[in-house]
Amino acid sequence: MANRRTFIKKGLLAAYSSALGMNIVFGHTMPVDYKPVLLGQKPASPPSGKHPGMVVLNDRPWNVEAQAHLLDDKITPADKMFIRNNGQVPRNMDVSSWELLVDGESVLQPKKYSLADLRSRFQPYTYQLTLECGGNGRGEFNPPAKGNQWTVGAVSCAEWTGVRLRDLLNDVGIAKDALYIGYYGKDEHLSGDKDKVVISRGVPIEKAMMPETLLAYSMNGGDIPLVHGHPLRMVAGGWPASASGKWIHRLSVRNIVHDGPKMGGDSYRVPCEPVAPGTPAKNMCIIESMPVKSLVTYPKSGAILPHGKTLGIRGHAWAGEYEVSSMHYSIDFGATWHPCHLEKPNNRLAWQHWQAQVDLPQRGYYEVWARATDSHRRQQPMVVPGWNPKGYLNNACHRIAVKSV
Amino acid sequence: MDGKDFISRMGALLSLLGGALFTAFLLGAVTLYFYSFPGQLSQVDHGNTPSEGTTASTKENVEVAQIEGGIHQPTGFIVDQGYKVVIANCTGCHSSQLVIQNRASREGWKNMITWMQATQNLWDLGDQEEQILNYLAKHYAPVDQGRRKPLANIEWYELK
Known part of the structure; x- marks a missing residue:
């Protein structure tokens, strides 16, 4: 199979190079799923289901924000809710066989739940919860910071319904050394590498145990829209929205600060001690509560x-x-x-x-x-x-x- | 149909075919695939000589039509030396919009490339890295905007 893949890649590479009118140097190390944009990319309009006034910052992955005047509703409807995706929206999901696995060093024993289990065995709770992207307003920083240049519209407050995370964790049974919850979603890595986790963040156990921290299966009284995490999403209101993982199929109860992708480095962290603009920081601290x-x-x-x-x-x-x-x-x-x-x-x-x-x-x-x-x-x-x-x-x-x- | 579907579909089909047929079919299909999107092909790169066999005048007309006001319309990139190398290496994984909305010094762009190589499966760019950095540092460099810019692009309207 490796040879065939290599062969296919060489054929594609030759075609890409020819169409671009140039050689792709080191193309032989290019992933086989890779396709340069010459095969089609147009300035994007908002994805289906979104208000036409929503602003697309990035269409691969989808990063779409509202404008201030679109957020006038008291409860944000789905069509005016910002999208911050790190990878591709999962495809070909089978919701009927969806399973949530709760595992990790600090569970007494791993346990699985179906969506029906979550709906029938636990008391549902509904809260209006504010979710704001940690990088909302990034576009104003000077010197500029890399990433999607959000203005003001990466915030929403919808009505979320689901299981209290603490009820679920108590049902699983967790050890005294439980420190952090890490989530895993079904989004797909941009590189096409199926073994790569796109983003796996989470919250400390104290936040997970708050009454408003939900594992939600419903938004604004209906199914959660696919792009917002259908069929299961963590909702940790008031924290960077990246802590509220989408398309959840696994939660790990960790005895360390969760170490999934985008937990470390500079991701969702700020200097522990303030730095002058444009200067590197030695120690970076994880963002918890968002500011007023x-x-x-x-x-x-x-x-x-x-x-x-x-x-x-x-x-x-x-x-x-x-x-x-x-x-x-x-x-x-x-x-x-x-x-x-x-x-x-x-x-x-x-x-x-x-x-x-x-x-x-x-x-x-x-x-x-x-x-x-x-x-x-x-x-x-x-x-x-x-x-x-x-x-x-x-x-x-x-x-x-x-x-x- | 995206690249992945394409590969897997191709793979399934091809497993039924012999070696020679396989080669012919692959090249044929790839060619067909490209020519079915003539408007997406881009050949003109100021300062770069297109390789042989890709310079038919009809195609060039199509491609020139893709450039308006110095902007490559399908991607939004500023047309200048190196923009095709950027398209080739960057836009397979993420949208060109992610590049265009960012501003960074040469060092900043280099850091982004290093980060993508370390964590996002970006490959070794070889000597194309130099062209990419030259292009990005020239056209997508930071502008000092102070601590708070005046409001811009205000669309005035009568409040009813």
Whole structure:
């Protein structure tokens, strides 16, 4: 078989080289599944099922974000939910025979569950849970950080239903030394290498045992859309969304900090001690709670209104593992701040809705800046916060442009 | 049909055929596959001489039509020396958009290549690495944007 594969590869390689009008040097080390783009790639429109206003950052793998005004719903519908995929969406899945294996050093014995087991043997719970990509806002870091250049739209708050992870872990039985939960999903590696795990992250056992940490089989009252992790997804609200693995078929209860792909190096980590912009960091610490943040979801940036008319603004605010305690807006670039009406969260880790009425004192150009404060009195900065090599945790104030004419 | 389907389908078919037939069929199918997507073929590379047998004038016309305003339309890459080497080596695994939206110094791009080689199955690029780095460092270099850029691309509308 190896010879035949090699032969096929040589044939393809010759064809690729000919079509490109050049030789692919070291092409002999190219994986057999590899196909250069000349066979077809067009600027991407959002994948099916997504709102046409969603912005595609990357179509292989899919990385798609909302715009602030698309996130106006109190509960994010599937068509306006950002996609952050590290690999290809799994193909040819057989949901009827789906099995979840719970294993690892710290289980008393490995145990398997069918989807029917999960639905019938455990009490279901439903929570609104905020999921934000750790790299949301990356595009503003200077010097730039590599990766998808998210602006503000890699955040959502949908209603998730499923099994409490702690109920499942208690059913399996875990040892006292359990330290971390690592997930494994069925996504496929971009290189086509079937033995390569795309991403396998997770959360410390304390977070796994929180009542809101779910192994979800339902979103907004229906099946989880395929691109968002059907049929089974971890949901660890308030943490980088990469901790909420999709297409889950295995959970490992570890007695060490989980060491799957994208747990180590610079992935989802920031310098333990702050560094000057553009300088390397010695020690990198895993991101846990996301920072306090907010969005103006109405009106859409660019609103023109007649002088004298009051402007109603609204949006959402969230604070990772914590709660937002107050919300303010400014129309004078932070010289003065005014309180907004802020609702309590529907449940812990749900984003909170806020609104305010704004009077613009004279004709002209304004920016409406929004700033949330969390229960630890931490506020959103107006400038981009501490630089880090991978451009995570940008929680700078959101702002919209408004004109009074 | 993607590369993987193609390979596996080919593999299944070919196992039924003898050696000579196999070769003929493979080359025929590959050729067919390419020519069924004429609009996707790109031959023009400023500064690179296309290899022999690929320079038919009709094809060149198709390819020139793929370049607008100095941008290679199927990928979005800036057309300049080295862009085809980038297409050949980078876009098999990930979208060209992942490259285009990033900005880095030569050293930064080199670090990304090293990371992909260490963790993502990227192969040794040989002396093409130099061309790739020259191209990326020239066209996708960082711009100092300070601590917060002014709002840009505002689409004004009357609020009802």
